[in-house]
Amino acid sequence: MFLILSLLFSAINPSIILLIGDGFGMEQMKAIEEKGYPWTFFEGFSVLDTRNPYCGVPDSASSITAILSGVFTLNGYIGIAINGKEYKTVGEIAKEKGYFVGVVTDVEIYNATTAGMFSHLKNRNDYEKIIDFLKKSNFDLFIGQSNLNIEKNFIKIDEEKDYLDYVKFALNKFKNKKPFFLLIELGRIDWVCHENDKENLKKELNKAKKVIEFLIDYYLKNRDFILYITADHETGGFNLKDFSFKTKTHTTEPVPIFSTDKFEEFLINQPHLNREILKKIRGE
């Protein structure tokens, strides 16, 4: 009886792991492919257009707002539309629905991508205010870097340790907490692509590969959550063939999105990831 009930509930409110690579465009993603794997594994594949309709090239604030709050906005804005209206984030809605919510990143927890889970402000660099939003969010777990004081539910990453261990720690903590929503960020791909730093990009892509392969294995063992893998935007105009870059800034390339569930529709040209995830969370 309980098993059926819990299955029923998980069918209505599935647990979700959303992996976002910052600056993790199609070419960067292809670099971690091996004989078609892991890409051939996913049921759903599409592309997200997170371009900024007001000035073209997105930053991590406007693109994460498109993804997590479902609205296009100005660069620098998080969880807020161009007219100043606040749009709830997927993380906030999940929390309202009784989900256990966690945010894991290898960079500062108050950077735009993770701030997009719980913040509403017009200045992505107002870290003190983002930490206030973080504390008010009542999320259950935060893992990342911080130079600011965060007492609650926060684990500071030790740079000497393997990032995958923190991902495993978060999964272990959420294992028996259903439903859960976990955002995992790979934040340094963007940084090294800005620098056009080939050696460190190889290191970051290697880290990404380890995390993604672990998540796929974890999915195959458990199959009780939906796994999404995507990016906020592409950085560097990277070309895998000759491992070259075209620019030191972000580009307007659409970014891939993979899902262990089939997509009901092709997602391009709209901030649809939010709608897809909301549909799952709301049980539509």
Ligand SMILES: [Zn+2]
């Ligand atoms: Zn960037």
